[in-house]
Amino acid sequence: MIVAKRKPLDEIKEMLKPYNKILVLGCGSCVAVCMAGGEKEAGLLSTELQMAFEMDKTLPPSGGTPPGSAKQIDTITILRQCDREYIDEVKDKLVQYDAILSVACGVGVQFTAEVLNGEKVLLPGLNTTFLGATKEPGMWVERCLACGDCILDETGGVCPITMCSKSLMNGPCGGHEKGKCEVDRNRDCGWVLIYERLKKLGKLELIKDIKLPKNYGAVKRPDKIVHEAYQVVGKEEVKK
Amino acid sequence: MEFEPNILAFCCQFCAYSAADLAGSMRLQYPPNVRIIRLLCTGKVDPLHLLKPFQEGWDGVFVAGCLEGECYFLHGNLHAKQWVNYTKKLLKEIGIEPERLEMFNMSAAMGTKFADTVREMTERIKKLGPSPLRGTEELKNRRTEEQVTDK
Numbered sequence: 047m048i049v050a051k052r053k054p055l056d057e058i059k060e061m062l063k064p065y066n067k068i069l070v071l072g073c074g075s076c077v078a079v080c081m082a083g084g085e086k087e088a089g090l091l092s093t094e095l096q097m098a099f100e101m102d103k104t105l106p107p108s109g110g111t112p113p114g115s116a117k118q119i120d121t122i123t124i125l126r127q128c129d130r131e132y133i134d135e136v137k138d139k140l141v142q143y144d145a146i147l148s149v150a151c152g153v154g155v156q157f158t159a160e161v162l163n164g165e166k167v168l169l170p171g172l173n174t175t176f177l178g179a180t181k182e183p184g185m186w187v188e189r190c191l192a193c194g195d196c197i198l199d200e201t202g203g204v205c206p207i208t209m210c211s212k213s214l215m216n217g218p219c220g221g222h223e224k225g226k227c228e229v230d231r232n233r234d235c236g237w238v239l240i241y242e243r244l245k246k247l248g249k250l251e252l253i254k255d256i257k258l259p260k261n262y263g264a265v266k267r268p269d270k271i272v273h274e275a276y277q278v279v280g281k282e283e284v285k286k
Numbered sequence: 287m288e289f290e291p292n293i294l295a296f297c298c299q300f301c302a303y304s305a306a307d308l309a310g311s312m313r314l315q316y317p318p319n320v321r322i323i324r325l326l327c328t329g330k331v332d333p334l335h336l337l338k339p340f341q342e343g344w345d346g347v348f349v350a351g352c353l354e355g356e357c358y359f360l361h362g363n364l365h366a367k368q369w370v371n372y373t374k375k376l377l378k379e380i381g382i383e384p385e386r387l388e389m390f391n392m393s394a395a396m397g398t399k400f401a402d403t404v405r406e407m408t409e410r411i412k413k414l415g416p417s418p419l420r421g422t423e424e425l426k427n428r429r430t431e432e433q434v435t436d437k
Contacts, residue, residue, distance in 0.1 A: 055379040086334065090376075093337050098380045100341075101418050 047076035047179075048151040049186045050083060050172040052091065058147065059098055061169045062117070065145035070095070070171070071158065072123030073150035080186050082172050083149030085123040091149060091171060092121045127154030133161045140166060147171045194265035200252055202243035207260070209236030215257040291345035291411035293320045293404070296335070298328045300358040301394050302350030308397030316401040317408040327351075328389075329362025336373040340382060343420045346411040350390045350403065363391060383414055 062068055070092040078084025099117045122139060124132040127150035133140075140146055140162060148155040149171035159168035176188040191208050198205060207213045211229035217237030221228030225238040244250045297303040303324045309316065325331065328351030339347050349370055351363035367389050374384035388407065392399040 086332075090333055090337070093334065093341055094376055094380055097337070097341050097382070097419060101381050 047079055047177070048153070048174060049080045049176050049178040049188070050077050050151050050174045052082050052087070052149070052172055053170070055094060055098060058091075058095070058169075058171055062095070062145065062147065065143075065167070066117050067142070067144045068095070068117055068119045069140065069143040069146045070119060070121045071127065071140070071146050071148045071150070072121065073127045073148070073154050074123055074125045075128075077149065077151055077154075077172060078123075079180065080178075081184070083151075085121075088121045088123050088149050091147075092119045095119050127158050130157075130161060133158055137161065145169055192265065193260070193262065194269070195261055197257070200255065200257065201240045202247050202249065202252070204236065204240045204243050206236050206240060209234070209239055211236070213260075215260055289412060289416055291319050291408060291416070292343075293346040293348065293407055293411060294339045294344050295320050295322045295404075296325055296328065296331055296347070296349045297322050298351045298358075298363070299324050299326060301352040301356075301396075302390070302392055302400060304394035305350075305392050305396045305400040308394065309401045310397075312397045314397060314401040316404040319408050319411075320404050327357065327359045327362035328366035329357070329359055331366045331369055333369055333373045333376060336370065336387060337376065340377065340386070340417065340419060343417060345414075345417045345420060346386045346388075346407055348388045348390060348403070348407050350392060350400070353391045353393050356393065382418060385410060386414060386417065 070088045072078070072085050072088030073083050074085060078087070081087060095117075096119050099119075103116050120143075122136055124136055126132050127148060140158075143166065145167040146158070146162075147169045148158055150158070151172065152170070152174040155168055155170045162168065177190040177192060178186045178188045181187045189208055190205060191213075193207050197207075206215060206217060210217055211227050211233065212219065214237065217240070218235050219228075219237075222235035222238055223231070225235055227233045227235045241250075241253060244252055295302075295306075297306060303322065306322060328349050331349055336347055336349070349366050351366050352358065354363060354367075357363040370387060370389040374387055377384045377387060388410075390399075390403050392403070
């Protein structure tokens with residue numbers, strides 16, 4: 047899943063300053079699992095913002111004018127912000143607000159903005175961080191860089207591109223010590239993990255294969271995939 | 287007039303709620319500033335529940351659960367501790383003193399501890415002064431509603 051982290055409250059407040067009617071738009075998929083932008087987190091953020099803006103409304107002890115004004119902040123959470131059908135369902139509501147603070151990943155924010163096509167301002171509430179797995183409750187770890195050319199069959203199911211700090215294709219390098227990486231001594235050496243895994247699998251000979259340089263052009267960014275069933279050879283052909 | 291804080295307590299029915307009951311049976315005196323919400327387990331407490339009272343202008347909130355290692359549902363009080371600590375960070379972010387929120391642990395036999403806890407929280411909040419969100423529209427509305435219900 048896509049793992050994200052909420053932006054600091056001050057940064058979000060700063061973004062929202064010019065707007066009065068704000069919608070916090072939650073996303074019920076990946077970011078709900080990593081407790082960053084689901085229904086609960088969207089509710090929590092909207093409560094936090096309401097309180098923070100309410101406090102700005104009160105007079106500072108030194109006197110003068112209050113630093114902020116009251117704002118209306120509502121919440122809606124849809125199942126996915128990266129699928130048009132879910133955005134379309136709430137589109138009528140979305141256009142009623144001055145600004146929409148989306149707490150989805152970067153994909154969700156961009157896609158919702160694309161669907162709204164300039165009708166409303168879309169602001170990001172999260173920093174999208176990585177593709178990861180839930181290691182333990184409340185902890186997520188990166189496991190894939192989406193390189194587009196998977197070699198997990200050769201490395202015992204441990205990805206050297208992700209797990210090695212230097213993304214080495216042939217390792218470990220001389221920098222590892224007691225199974226830890228020289229970039230960060232608290233981090234496991236990816237290639238030691240690969241060695242240990244291959245040993246358990248009884249496929250240690252695989253580590254001796256010299257792997258060719260990786261083709262980082264496998265994914266043409268920004269890439270696009272069309273499922274073969276949906277590929278139209280010739281429009282006329284389909285019409286027949 | 288001296289400032290009298292409004293404090294909300296989330297109490298587990300197996301320990302702190304019974305302790306409050308016991309404090310009553312023991313005729314212990316403690317400040318009348320606290321209102322109690324009974325929970326099946328403090329594990330049910332959520333940051334949203336903890337922020338809401340502050341949003342409505344309450345001056346302090348505390349969660350009282352079983353002694354650590356003695357939760358009726360094994361880990362509920364430990365989860366509550368995590369969420370209380372997290373909510374403290376949220377409060378700080380918003381600009382409200384995190385000391386206004388606290389987690390306490392006690393058993394059902396600790397009537398005195400409950401009375402002491404209420405006393406401690408009341409003292410602490412009195413020192414901190416009224417919540418910055420006190421007197422907002424929500425609180426005024428709530429008070430009006432309360433008055434109507436009382437009548």
